[in-house]
Amino acid sequence: MPTKTPTPTDFPSHLKVTITHPPTPSTAPAPNILLLLHGLGDTAAAFTSFARALQLPETTVVTVQAPAPLPFDLGGFHWGDDVAFDTGTGGLDMDAGLTRSTATLVDDVIRGCLLGKCGYALREIIVLGFGQGGMAGLVAARELGLGRGSSEQQDQLQQQQQQQQTGALAGVISIGAPYPLSGSRAGAKNRSPVLLVAGRDSVAVSDAAVRRTEEVFEFVELSRYARKGDGMPSNRDEMLPVMQFFARRLRSRQGVPEGSVEIT
Structure with a gap:
């Protein structure tokens, strides 16, 4: 169970985060964390309005700004190791390597702060990313599922901590982005449930891209808009699959007797 509600000062000083608290105040930390990752060229501040609109019960929303600013005074931030251009569209390519941002999300945000300082478990954290933020979330989820391999020199406490992390x-909700081509697909499938949301005839979330995501994750759902375009959900029908995913994956303390133990 979580021991404290995260605050911006719990995160490394080089990261910009905003915290949105549950609609119903409580003295105890919320049992869920929703990690929001904005798209390529956006900011945490712009994505925070979406966090407020969600009004998710018993859920603290942490919106993280991508670590790298776009060059040439373009404004906004990106999750890539570099800035690359898509030769097909002439725009910026989402799949520009995600090694550094993966380390930031896994080590600084999730393991260092949410697990280490606030006492959350991985099963209490859900990620929603848009565009390149969705890719970053999928790669981070895969990394969290990989064991780092304990050596004989590691003591029992270190091994226990590794197992907990x-x-x-x-779950991971990725809007407009599949698992990237640049990401590794070696090893066993990850068991984090995934919801891919995309427009009709999406170029980014093609049938081949969905199959690639299914090579990495054991449980993958796909929801397509009736319209073209991979933007954020714009009406009730487009948002419904996302809210249904939340309903299945978010925990609730309401109606649970004190001292109860969950068996997973």
Whole structure:
């Protein structure tokens, strides 16, 4: 169970985060964390309005700004190791390597702060990312599912800590982005449930891209808009699959007797 509600000062000083609290105040930390990752060229501040609109019960929303600013005074931030251009569209390519941002999300945000300082478990954290933020979330989820391999020199406490920091998230929602071509697909499938949301005839979330995501994750759902375009959900029908995913994956303390133990 979480021991404290995260605050911006719990995160490394080089990261910009905003915290949105549950609509119903409580003295105890919320049982869920929703990690929001904005798209390529956006900011945490712009994405925070979406966090407020969600009004998710018993959920603290942490919106993280991508670590790298776009060059040439373009404004906004990106999750890539570099800035690359898509030769097909002439725009910026989402799949520009995600090694550094993966380390930031896994080590600084999730393991260092949410697990280490606030006492959350991976099963209490769900990620929603848009565009390149969705890619970053998928790669981070895969990394969290990989064991780092304990050596004979590691003591029992270190091994126990590693086991607690390795496993499946409550889920990942990626809007407009599949698992990237640049990401590794070696090893066993990750058990974090995934929801891919995309427009009709999406170029980014093609049938081949969905199959690639299914090579990495054991449980993958796909929801397509009736319209073209991979933007954020713009009406009730487009948002419904996302809210249904939340309903299945978010935890609730309401109606649970004190002292109860969950068996997973």
